[in-house]
Amino acid sequence: MTAAAQLADLELDSLRLEVAEGLLTVSVHRPEVLNALSPLVIAELREVFSLLRGRIGRSGDGAADDAPDWSIRGVILTGSGERSFVAGADISVMRDQSRDEAAAYAADAQELTAWIETLPVPVVAAVNGFALGGGCELAMACDYILASESASFGQPEVALGLIPGFGGCVRLQQYVGIAAARELILTGRRIDAQEARELGLALRVLPDAAALLDAARESLRASAAQSPTAVAAAKRTVRAAQALPTDRGLEIERQAFADRFGTPDMLEGTAAFVEKRRPSFPGA
Structure with missing residues (x-):
């Protein structure tokens, strides 16, 4: 359910x-x-x-x-x-x-x-x-x-x-x-x-x-309309970096950015961009 x-x-x-x-x-x-x-x-x-x-x-x-x-x-x-x-x-x-x-x-x-x-x-x-x-x-x-x-x-x-x-x-x-x-x-x-x-x-x-x-x-x-996993990751990263010094916040952002690579949503989003079509995100 x-x-x-x-x-x-x-x-x-x-x-x-x-x-x-x-x-x-x-x-x-x-x-x-x-x-x-x-x-x-x-x-x-x-x-x-x-x-x-x-x-x-x-x-x-x-x-x-x-x-x-x-x-x-x-x-x-x-x-x-x-x-x-x-x-x-x-x-x-x-x-x-x-x-x-x-x-x-x-x-x-x-x-x-x-x-x-x-x-x-x-x-x-x-x-x-x-x-x-x-x-x-x-x-x-x-x-x-x-x-x-x-x-x-x-x-x-x-x-x-x-x-x-x-x-x-x-x-x-x-x-x-x-x-x-x-x-x-x-x-x-x-x-x-x-x-x-x-x-x-x-x-x-x-x-x-x-x-x-x-x-x-x-x-x-x-x-x-966007990748749900990317939206969740962005929300989590913004919150995590909110009260940190710039260098530490950038470190967290860099890791979160790298973690998106190879995910089904990232592969679908980049493929759709190259192929000039709407993405169909699997939410993974």
């Missing part, structure tokens, strides 16, 4: 899943609380992304002749409705947590964001409305962020006597630089979509939620 087929069997209360043309759209669906990131939402997102990371690009049962599963070639992460992507962690739940419960909550959320970040296929955050606190942290775990004009971003945890705990202290500075990250975290200031784009947090700003989803699908379709 493919990953796409397995997703259809999941029973989820707070998420809506849609698979079309090899693209999975995951929508957080708690409109009554602006899609707040409750423990249930985190648990269900973990269920979805655990399934994906266990299946995408891997054979079904380990048999030598079993083809890798590339039934999902990209993921859009978004929120239901136009008011909110994910408004933040569920404060009504957090208020009564003990220190140990909070540590476990953060550990689950951080592991989830690591699974999103390391998925072999691109994951795009389509941010419509609020992406605050845990919502901003969830979006930053994706490969890039597209935003509607109504989007707003922030890490307002200091106003609650807290700090970001789902990756905000780490990933925000990777997006916007250390000074801007410090200012946003230390003040809790909220920024709109245009400022998010100017700072480098959002890649593009679209007029509304419909245009936002169209742009996310168009971007992922472009990636899905």
Whole structure:
């Protein structure tokens, strides 16, 4: 059974899943609380992304002749409705947590964001409305962020006597630089979509939620037309080299580049280029 087929069997209360043309759209669906990131939402997102990371690009049962599963070639992460992507962690739940419960909550959320970040296929955050606190942290775990004009971003945890705990202290500075990250975290200031784009947090700003989803699908379709193993290797290499000195990053890139030679996808891609035809990548 493919990953796409397995997703259809999941029973989820707070998420809506849609698979079309090899693209999975995951929508957080708690409109009554602006899609707040409750423990249930985190648990269900973990269920979805655990399934994906266990299946995408891997054979079904380990048999030598079993083809890798590339039934999902990209993921859009978004929120239901136009008011909110994910408004933040569920404060009504957090208020009564003990220190140990909070540590476990953060550990689950951080592991989830690591699974999103390391998925072999691109994951795009389509941010419509609020992406605050845990919502901003969830979006930053994706490969890039597209935003509607109504989007707003922030890490307002200091106003609650807290700090970001789902990756905000780490990933925000990777997006916007250390000074801007410090200012946003230390003040809790909220920024709109245009400022998010100017700072480098959002890649593009679209007029509304419909245009936002169209742009996310168009971007992922472009990636899905390429070699899936090359896309996975490129994503892995960019992440591995991200915080390294230039010489070490170049070493990692050089090895990853050499590892592509002789693979079925590389042989098909280069042959198709020489023969002036569309490649048909085997995904291996």
